[in-house]
Amino acid sequence: MIQIRNVTKKYGTIIAVDNISLEIPGGEICCLIGPSGCGKSTVVKLINRMLEPANGSIFIDGKDTRDFKPELLRRHIGYVIQNIGLFPHMTVAENIAVVPQLLSWNQEKIEERTEELFRMMRMESDHYRDKYPRELSGGEAQRIGVARALASDPEILLMDEPFGAVDPLNREGLQAEFMKIQSDLKKTVVFVTHDLDEAIRLGDRIALMREGKIVQYDTPEEILAHPQNRFVSDFVGADRALKRLSRFPVSEFMKKPVVVKVTDDVDAFISQIRKKGRPRFFWLLDEDERLIGPVDSRHVHTPFSREEDVMEANCTAITVRDSATLRDVLSRMLGQGVKTIPVTDDNSRLVGEISILEIEKVTEEAALEC
Template sequence: MIQLDNLTKVFDTPKGAVTAADNISMEVPAGEICILLGPSGCGKTTTLKMINRIIRPSSGRVFINGEDTTDLDTQTLRRNIGYVIQQIGLFPNMTIEENISVVPRLLGWDKTKYRERARELMDMIALDPDAFLKRYPSELSGGQQQRIGVARALAADPPVMLMDEPFGAIDPINRAVIQDEFLKMQEALQKTIMFVSHDIDEAIKMGDKVAVFREGKLVQYSTPDDLLAAPRNAFVESFLGEDRTLKRLNLVRVRDVVSDEIGTVSPGDTLETALARIDDFGYQNAIMVVNDKRQPLGLITRALARTTRGYCRDHVQKVPATVSLDDDLRKVASQMFAQDTTWLPCLDDQGRVCGQITQRAMTHYLGSRFRPSSSDARQSDAATEE
């Protein structure tokens, strides 16, 4: 949907020419979010603004859905691209409804249509249209204004959206809420989005792809998991931080790591049987008690099974924690630390025990999936030297 072909911007300054963006070439597939990431002054915002021609390129081309936009009228180009900025930019003398309807009105929509669109978008961003549409921006909180900015960018249903640190000025709690709501909207809308951020955690959370910039150059363009697992050179590795492996916990789901080999016992089994099955799975300190539908009833600990006689049904203890297939490994790690355990049972969508996840399996997955070969290491060293 978005293709940049050797896009370059050179600014003339009193001290001479400065290259802000240096031959940037990349493609963003339809329906994906691409995060432009990097330190201040690296060229990410300049690159974004060249797409809707707020900054005119010195050379190179921008294609939107296969169409070269070089000779396209600037107003027509911008009306077909949604644009959201950190400063929000709502018109203070217009109501919320009027702000949202700016582009549809310019495109000639009739009054009924753009009013209905405004109400639809208010529902989408979780703000009551009856309570907010007739208010002015000054009557809204910063987080609410930012939501209106997103709604305004979506008003004419553009296929492409550009977002320049849209959530950067919002406090961390509201930022997380708005990010989650935006991702839910994106699941339904499937817009093609380029999104400038300086926040690595935001980039990992929001992006289908991440483009890392340095001094006007595109250094690495890959999925968040590839980026964290295999940074291309020392700069990218340093920029991501020493905890980049921990950041990958957010990206990996239990279903990627879960083992379907899990010992269970039934209520009618003896504690002696339970102990034997615990020993079969040496890294477990307990075993699940399940009914005939494999739903968890509780667990039997190793300590109990060693010191007590009888049947499992009479000694079932509460299961301290379980995980689901769609949980991420960050949640799993948190539960393991909280419960002082190295394994957790996993339940499927019907609440049945379907496997287990272990600390050992998580460590192996994170450590081995992108363990570089010797040739990869040589290429990385060469890139670092460059």
């Protein structure tokens, strides 16, 4: 747990952080968000004592951070720096091992941990370990930044716009991976972001800052349903009902799909479901159980023709991954003009389907609560 009590930080006459108090329970992600210059990075640097407050105290698990040597404290707090901050003259593997080296772990343990982190980040160690940061894409560099922060398995992670420099599509992927990692590791995380959707998706709580103060500190649901004042409601925007959809993982709402393999007797299958009158749609799978596309049982040729009867031969555009949220689902539906879309796992296997009805139910319930 991190407790920030009445902390103020000034740079000359500028009050960067103005008497803030904030309590971040252990194992939770607290997203700090707010306009540029409102003091987010300063809060993060106060926690690991890169900066010292003018007033107030910060406690980690009940202990005053002033009782630790700053360099010791920093070795036990993972830090992902705004704009990545990898050391350019070190290889990727050396970058990951910086803190374990400082902690004088033996080489074998460092090596094991480095390999484990490559696996966790889903990056091929042999391909990346000897590269230099300039040889990485933005998204790869961000992953290495996160791996480096996790290297010594610290209880606390400070992440200052860790995915800020990545394009939206890759950012979604990184967010989903990070949430998977966090569901295992349960770190206490302070996560700075400019992106409200990111804060809603990742945060157990969101602290919205303005001019050095915290304007509202609540769960994403509360912030969206009950903005405390005009600044918050302007910040979260008119489409807050839609934004709430990012809090709902598709995996909890998807239904079991009706499927048939292309190697099975598709005609027999169709005549059987026609007799029953439902379902209208089913999904055709290839011999490896990967999705070929949706089929409307009312409008098929006899005999069935894979070429003519599959409604959407290229399914990539309408498919979402099982790590997506209902908001991703809705934007996919609106973008592609389809009411039911398939959900696939890491290996492109069909694991469910989700229809616009499920989304309507959630938005109706949300509207009632507001």
